[in-house]
Amino acid sequence: MELYKLTAHELLKKIKNKETTSEQIVSDLTKRIKGVDAKVQAYVRASSSTLLAPDSKPNGIPVSIKDNICTDGYNTECCSKILQGFNPPYNATVINKIIASGNSFLGLKCNMDEFAFGSSTENSCFGPTHNPWNLDCVPGGSSGGSAAAVAADEAIWALGSDTGGSIRQPASFCGVVGLKPTYGRVSRYGLIAFASSLDQIGPLTKDVQDSAFLMNIISGYDAHDSTSINIPVSDYTKDLINDAKGLKVGIPKEYFVEGLDSEIKAIVEEAINKLKSLGAQFKEVSLPHTEYAVPVYYIIATAEASSNLARFDGVQYGLRAKAEGLVDMYKKTRQLGFGDEAKRRILLGTFALSHGYYDAYYLRALKVRTLIKQDFDNVFKDFDYIITPTSPTAAFGIGEKMDDPLKMYLSDIYTISVNLAGIPAISVPCGFTKKGLPVGLQILGKPFNEGMLLRLAYTYEQNTAWHKVKPRL
Amino acid sequence: MKYEAVIGLEVHLHLNTRTKAFCGCSTEFGKEPNTQVCPVCLGFPGSLPVYNQAALDYAIKVALALNCRVQEYTKFDRKNYFYPDLPKNYQVSQYDLPLSVHGFLDIELNGQLKRIGITRVHMEEDAGKLIHQENASLVDFNRTGIPLLEIVSEPDINSPEEAYEYLAMLKSTIQYLDVSDCDMEKGSLRCDANISLRPAGTKILGVKTELKNMNSFKGVKDALSYEIRRQAEMLDSGEKLRQDTRLWDAKAQETIAMRTKEGAKDYRYFPEPDLPPFIIKEDKIAEIKKTIPELPKEKMQRFIKDYGLTEYVAKILVASKQGALFAEECLKKTTDKNIKSVANWIIGPLSALTSSTCAIHELNISADNLAGLVDLVENEKIISNLTGKIVLEEMCKTGKTAKAIVEEKNLAQISDSQSLNSIIEEAIKENPKSVADFKAGKANALMFLVGQVMRKSSGKANPKVVQELIRKRLANA
Numbered sequence: 046m047e048l049y050k051l052t053a054h055e056l057l058k059k060i061k062n063k064e065t066t067s068e069q070i071v072s073d074l075t076k077r078i079k080g081v082d083a084k085v086q087a088y089v090r091a092s093s094s095t096l097l098a099p100d101s102k103p104n105g106i107p108v109s110i111k112d113n114i115c116t117d118g119y120n121t122e123c124c125s126k127i128l129q130g131f132n133p134p135y136n137a138t139v140i141n142k143i144i145a146s147g148n149s150f151l152g153l154k155c156n157m158d159e160f161a162f163g164s165s166t167e168n169s170c171f172g173p174t175h176n177p178w179n180l181d182c183v184p185g186g187s188s189g190g191s192a193a194a195v196a197a198d199e200a201i202w203a204l205g206s207d208t209g210g211s212i213r214q215p216a217s218f219c220g221v222v223g224l225k226p227t228y229g230r231v232s233r234y235g236l237i238a239f240a241s242s243l244d245q246i247g248p249l250t251k252d253v254q255d256s257a258f259l260m261n262i263i264s265g266y267d268a269h270d271s272t273s274i275n276i277p278v279s280d281y282t283k284d285l286i287n288d289a290k291g292l293k294v295g296i297p298k299e300y301f302v303e304g305l306d307s308e309i310k311a312i313v314e315e316a317i318n319k320l321k322s323l324g325a326q327f328k329e330v331s332l333p334h335t336e337y338a339v340p341v342y343y344i345i346a347t348a349e350a351s352s353n354l355a356r357f358d359g360v361q362y363g364l365r366a367k368a369e370g371l372v373d374m375y376k377k378t379r380q381l382g383f384g385d386e387a388k389r390r391i392l393l394g395t396f397a398l399s400h401g402y403y404d405a406y407y408l409r410a411l412k413v414r415t416l417i418k419q420d421f422d423n424v425f426k427d428f429d430y431i432i433t434p435t436s437p438t439a440a441f442g443i444g445e446k447m448d449d450p451l452k453m454y455l456s457d458i459y460t461i462s463v464n465l466a467g468i469p470a471i472s473v474p475c476g477f478t479k480k481g482l483p484v485g486l487q488i489l490g491k492p493f494n495e496g497m498l499l500r501l502a503y504t505y506e507q508n509t510a511w512h513k514v515k516p517r518l
Numbered sequence: 519m520k521y522e523a524v525i526g527l528e529v530h531l532h533l534n535t536r537t538k539a540f541c542g543c544s545t546e547f548g549k550e551p552n553t554q555v556c557p558v559c560l561g562f563p564g565s566l567p568v569y570n571q572a573a574l575d576y577a578i579k580v581a582l583a584l585n586c587r588v589q590e591y592t593k594f595d596r597k598n599y600f601y602p603d604l605p606k607n608y609q610v611s612q613y614d615l616p617l618s619v620h621g622f623l624d625i626e627l628n629g630q631l632k633r634i635g636i637t638r639v640h641m642e643e644d645a646g647k648l649i650h651q652e653n654a655s656l657v658d659f660n661r662t663g664i665p666l667l668e669i670v671s672e673p674d675i676n677s678p679e680e681a682y683e684y685l686a687m688l689k690s691t692i693q694y695l696d697v698s699d700c701d702m703e704k705g706s707l708r709c710d711a712n713i714s715l716r717p718a719g720t721k722i723l724g725v726k727t728e729l730k731n732m733n734s735f736k737g738v739k740d741a742l743s744y745e746i747r748r749q750a751e752m753l754d755s756g757e758k759l760r761q762d763t764r765l766w767d768a769k770a771q772e773t774i775a776m777r778t779k780e781g782a783k784d785y786r787y788f789p790e791p792d793l794p795p796f797i798i799k800e801d802k803i804a805e806i807k808k809t810i811p812e813l814p815k816e817k818m819q820r821f822i823k824d825y826g827l828t829e830y831v832a833k834i835l836v837a838s839k840q841g842a843l844f845a846e847e848c849l850k851k852t853t854d855k856n857i858k859s860v861a862n863w864i865i866g867p868l869s870a871l872t873s874s875t876c877a878i879h880e881l882n883i884s885a886d887n888l889a890g891l892v893d894l895v896e897n898e899k900i901i902s903n904l905t906g907k908i909v910l911e912e913m914c915k916t917g918k919t920a921k922a923i924v925e926e927k928n929l930a931q932i933s934d935s936q937s938l939n940s941i942i943e944e945a946i947k948e949n950p951k952s953v954a955d956f957k958a959g960k961a962n963a964l965m966f967l968v969g970q971v972m973r974k975s976s977g978k979a980n981p982k983v984v985q986e987l988i989r990k991r992l993a994n995a
Binding site for chain 1: 557560561562563564565566567568569596598600602605606607608655657784786787788791792793794
């Protein structure tokens with residue numbers, strides 16, 4: 046039986062009814078990975094013999110994990126040479142929650158852009174992941190490995206991290222469901238930081254129900270993360286109500302302008318019409334500071350990254366280059382260990398924080414960030430949701446944007462504002478381009494109201510069949 | 519030319535919380551290297567800091583004791599620089615919104631009161647310790663992440679002596695709060711100094727140097743004295759001073775310029791995104807204020823007022839909280855008549871039995887027993903001052919009362935003339951020259967004879983009675 050094709054909630058039901066076991070699921074998945082991962086390359090350091098992390102006991106459904114989430118005794122390298130062989134002596138809080146839930150356990154580690162720097166999963170020291178819908182295309186990024194694994198049925202579900210769209214954009218490119226929770230909803234303890242004020246861990250799943258289920262497992266206050274917020278978490282599966290009647294949705298005019306692929310635009314408009322027919326009320330709204338989101342993001346995110354990545358110096362762990370003396374060791378280790386994009390962002394961030402430039406760049410960016418947040422607050426006074434495309438294009442070709450960082454950065458133009466504002470958002474499949482590549486619909490919600498977000502996503506999904514279409518591999 | 523020194527001090531203080539600033543590791547001093555560490559204080563990837571509430575409370579307590587304004591909104595910042603003792607290659611510190619500002623500390627020098635401004639008191643974390651070997655440098659991370667306070671003074675200090683007094687008063691005040699042991703040898707208190715000279719009487723600011731590596735308060739004083747001489751000589755000979763950092767070499771008793779790199783350091787401070795800003799509410803400040811005990815300055819003034827002590831004596835008695843507590847207990851158990859004597863016994867003979875007046879409470883003697891001893895000497899004249907000192911030492915060894923020791927060792931003074939007269943006769947017989955001298959009007963001769971009688975009686979004779987008896991005896995002769 047092809048258990049790997051199923052969702053987590055379908056499999057858990059089968060386990061409960063004693064129709065299958067965790068061991069059977071693992072063995073089925075292992076076969077699938079052996080069959081297709083050579084083409085997709087969603088996983089890193091995959092041992093051919095087993096799907097499980099060392100010491101991991103099958104209990105429920107395995108969760109595949111992005112390589113920047115710390116797993117005790119199990120390599121966590123952020124797909125960077127500089128963390129080669131890094132074996133954390135602790136689990137991220139989300140990993141402990143997964144193990145403790147009884148419904149899930151630790152699976153394999155997924156490919157990603159080095160330190161989550163990128164939108165294509167091409168910036169990985171292990172090489173790129175391929176989009177299961179078209180192996181010549183990128184899966185998006187930076188959680189491209191997690192998204193591709195779920196899309197290719199190499200994972201039942203997976204965890205990614207989202208700093209500027211790194212869960213939603215690959216979910217959109219690979220035709221799966223990706224949710225970025227409210228900042229502070231999921232503990233960041235054990236997530237190797239890219240930009241601390243923006244990062245959140247979230248689920249990549251085959252459908253909205255699994256997204257709600259995985260959110261139940263990973264959400265909640267953590268005393269080890271000072272930025273996690275102590276607000277009670279409800280049972281998200283209870284929010285899965287197939288009803289959009291009277292829900293108020295804003296459509297930001299700034300998101301439907303030049304740069305948006307006309308095919309994507311048409312598909313997203315069709316999805317909006319579908320929701321209208323289901324009773325949701327739509328109105329055009331304005332998020333006036335949208336145009337500043339990308340520059341603000343690349344100042345704040347790189348500034349924080351430049352400091353967060355300073356610890357990779359060859360002293361305690363990871364790569365240490367052979368060198369003469371301390372400064373030489375720092376230089377050579379970082380020169381050898383970091384890829385081009387990591388170096389680019391460290392330089393950008395260091396510059397933005399430098400004496401004489403701080404006020405003009407970083408401080409200013411913080412102020413504009415507040416304005417962007419206020420834009421959302423204003424809209425959410427009158428609306429329950431905002432709907433946009435997840436990405437201005439469908440998946441692009443491998444290598445296509447590698448020489449043009451600015452073009453690559455613009456691939457996140459619709460997802461970045463959400464991180465700056467700290468609000469939750471979900472990407473759900475909403476159609477295919479003529480070339481057969483998936484398109485994602487992005488739904489944005491109010492802070493700490495993931496339940497409402499899941500409800501509209503669920504309603505859309507229950508009345509469409511896009512999530513059921515599978516790539517041929 | 520005559521110069522005036524302009525000095526500002528930067529003190530780093532370990533807070534003696536049980537655990538580190540951002541993790542649960544122990545702060546105990548002197549453990550095996552790298553045994554008090556965890557992913558958080560080692561700066562392992564993915565680990566996150568959580569600020570120790572006790573450290574925040576301690577910090578507020580110090581800020582209030584130093585008369586600072588505690589700011590309602592305060593936040594942590596990252597200070598970025600590469601150094602192997604700094605595992606994250608940034609230090610969590612405070613930059614533009616420190617915990618507290620605008621404080622002061624009053625010091626006293628040669629009877630003059632002087633107010634030294636305190637610019638700010640802010641919170642940060644300590645770095646590790648480098649241990650240099652011949653072919654390698656080792657890092658001990660036990661100290662990494664211990665909560666630190668940085669206390670920055672205004673450049674209100676004008677002499678090495680004032681700097682010394684400021685440090686002594688600061689240490690005394692903080693020890694009263696029980697938030698740090700202020701031990702420079704253990705590194706729980708460290709001090710850097712900024713110093714420049716200007717022509718006396720002017721308000722211009724000269725080129726300053728930063729002095730580091732002083733290991734004691736005396737070291738700070740010596741380094742400043744040296745630096746004043748060095749800078750004055752350079753200025754007198756028309757040389758230009760360079761703004762630099764200099765290390766104090768206690769052995770050579772001189773400061774040595776550190777190698778400096780071109781250009782100013784750029785720490786690229788920015789708000790620490792892993793720690794949300796703090797809002798410190800009025801009621802929290804009020805609550806902590808209540809826990810601040812009477813501080814040395816107030817205690818000293820009260821000792822002067824309540825016990826009629828001199829400023830000199832009161833100041834010594836209040837130097838440490840525990841010492842002052844013991845001293846006051848003694849003063850309370852004493853009759854009004856004996857108060858000054860008890861105070862003098864404390865700062866004199868009692869302090870001599872230990873390292874300083876700060877440690878007298880550690881001696882094995884109760885306040886009652888000390889009062890009893892002073893009474894035997896001063897009121898009842900049962901023993902002399904000299905014998906008193908011997909009895910005191912015995913008391914501290916055994917914990918016994920003065921009376922018991924005097925009886926046990928038969929140390930009571932001999933005051934009856936009958937017993938004394940025979941000894942006096944002996945002394946007069948043996949020292950005819952002194953007798954002649956006395957008769958010739960030399961007063962010293964009488965004291966010599968008294969001394970002889972004291973010696974012969976093993977110190978037990980009552981010197982006043984002896985003096986009277988000799989005077990009478992020789993007048994009759």
